[in-house]
Amino acid sequence: LEDLLLDFKERSYSIVFRDSFLDLPKILTAQKLSSKFLIITDTNVDFYYGEQIKEFFSDNNCTLYKFVFEAGEKSKNLNTISQIYDQCIEHRLDRSSAILALGGGVVGDIAGFAASTYMRGIPFIQIPTSLLAQVDSSVGGKVGVDFKGSKNLIGAFYQPALVYMNLKCLRTLPKREYIAGLAEVIKHGIIYDMEFFSYLENNVESILSQDFDILKYLVKKNCMIKADVVQQDEKELGLRAILNFGHTIGHAIESIMDFSLLHGECVSIGMVAASYIACRKKLLSEKHFSRIVGLVHKIGLPTKIKNIDFEKVYGEMLKDKKQKRNVLKFILPVKIGKVIQTTVVTKEDIFEALEYISS
Ligand SMILES: NC(=O)c1ccc[n+]([C@@H]2O[C@H](COP(=O)([O-])OP(=O)(O)OC[C@H]3O[C@@H](n4cnc5c(N)ncnc54)[C@H](O)[C@@H]3O)[C@@H](O)[C@H]2O)c1
Ligand SMILES: [Zn+2]
Numbered sequence: 001l002e003d004l005l006l007d008f009k010e011r012s013y014s015i016v017f018r019d020s021f022l023d024l025p026k027i028l029t030a031q032k033l034s035s036k037f038l039i040i041t042d043t044n045v046d047f048y049y050g051e052q053i054k055e056f057f058s059d060n061n062c063t064l065y066k067f068v069f070e071a072g073e074k075s076k077n078l079n080t081i082s083q084i085y086d087q088c089i090e091h092r093l094d095r096s097s098a099i100l101a102l103g104g105g106v107v108g109d110i111a112g113f114a115a116s117t118y119m120r121g122i123p124f125i126q127i128p129t130s131l132l133a134q135v136d137s138s139v140g141g142k143v144g145v146d147f148k149g150s151k152n153l154i155g156a157f158y159q160p161a162l163v164y165m166n167l168k169c170l171r172t173l174p175k176r177e178y179i180a181g182l183a184e185v186i187k188h189g190i191i192y193d194m195e196f197f198s199y200l201e202n203n204v205e206s207i208l209s210q211d212f213d214i215l216k217y218l219v220k221k222n223c224m225i226k227a228d229v230v231q232q233d234e235k236e237l238g239l240r241a242i243l244n245f246g247h248t249i250g251h252a253i254e255s256i257m258d259f260s261l262l263h264g265e266c267v268s269i270g271m272v273a274a275s276y277i278a279c280r281k282k283l284l285s286e287k288h289f290s291r292i293v294g295l296v297h298k299i300g301l302p303t304k305i306k307n308i309d310f311e312k313v314y315g316e317m318l319k320d321k322k323q324k325r326n327v328l329k330f331i332l333p334v335k336i337g338k339v340i341q342t343t344v345v346t347k348e349d350i351f352e353a354l355e356y357i358s359s
Pocket of ligand 2: 136184247263267
């Protein structure tokens with residue numbers, strides 16, 4: 001697979017697609033980053049890939065330090081960041097060193113935020129290992145942590161120097177996590193690419209069985225869609241907001257469920273709810289609505305959630321940092337492949353949608 005170049009002027013970088021970690025040290029050395037690296041990973045990813053990567057680096061005369069934290073969203077906080085700063089100081093990292101994020105979106109967001117703030121920013125490499133991280137979070141430069149129950153409240157825009165994807169490492173990813181990552185894949189189809197959405201509909205089985213050729217196409221295509229959006233609007237002043245499709249209600253559900261559901265699972269319920277609103281408002285045809293629900297369902301993602309407190313969900317939605325002055329901004333699909341941003345969604349619309357997804 002050919003590399004993908006992301007154009008952010010002087011901060012441009014490549015995404016490379018591989019089927020092992022073998023040439024990672026070589027690529028990093030070729031980029032003339034220093035030979036001192038701090039790798040940040042979580043307990044699960046370390047178990048599978050920690051040793052292997054260390055070996056590859058030791059063959060290449062690089063100094064590699066490692067910091068491992070407990071896997072899971074609960075670690076995505078300032079306490080972990082503070083521990084990383086301690087490591088940076090202990091190992092005397094400076095702007096000629098680099099931080100490597102080896103793991104899913106949690107690792108990428110944490111490591112990226114630490115890299116963006118330590119000494120006002122040191123180079124940072126994304127090595128995404130979950131599907132969600134490969135198709136979404138490692139592309140675009142958003143980094144950050146949760147704070148006092150608010151998701152991603154503290155953060156920055158900070159582009160990596162390189163994104164290195166080993167597609168084979170998805171094989172050790174738990175099935176539930178893999179499927180959750182597919183929610184963002186479906187999202188990219190709905191917001192941007194009708195043809196890609198049809199491709200997904202026609203290849204559900206091979207996607208679920210992780211057919212390697214299909215996977216290669218899938219990951220690259222997703223990176224291209226996301227790159228296309230974020231290159232046009234790096235700091236989310238406009239277009240980039242379409243990536244929040246499904247996330248307004250999705251994030252609210254994620255926090256009231258206290259993160260017992262995976263991000264992708266909540267996003268898929270959120271996409272169904274937003275599409276329902278669009279359909280009720282006659283912005284989206286019944287036919288496209290049922291195709292959306294149909295694909296989400298066939299992939300094995302939830303379309304419904306029982307026993308939710310509507311007022312609580314609504315309250316969470318208003319807390320979302322993306323909402324200004326209590327006017328809810330919503331991304332609604334008008335057809336598969338195209339969404340709009342609108343403020344016409346009322347509390348009643350939302351409650352109707354919540355009724356639908358909890359029925
Ligand atoms: N920065 C962004 O633009 C952006 C976009 C979307 C989501 N996110 C963030 O990403 C996070 C979710 O990412 P995620 O779903 O990758 O979560 P995650 O990082 O917690 O990874 C999911 C689980 O899979 C494990 N894992 C990862 N790779 C593995 C592998 N190859 N083999 C075995 N196990 C593996 C992890 O240890 C973890 O238990 C959330 O915090 C979300 O806010 C950020
Ligand atoms: Zn998401």
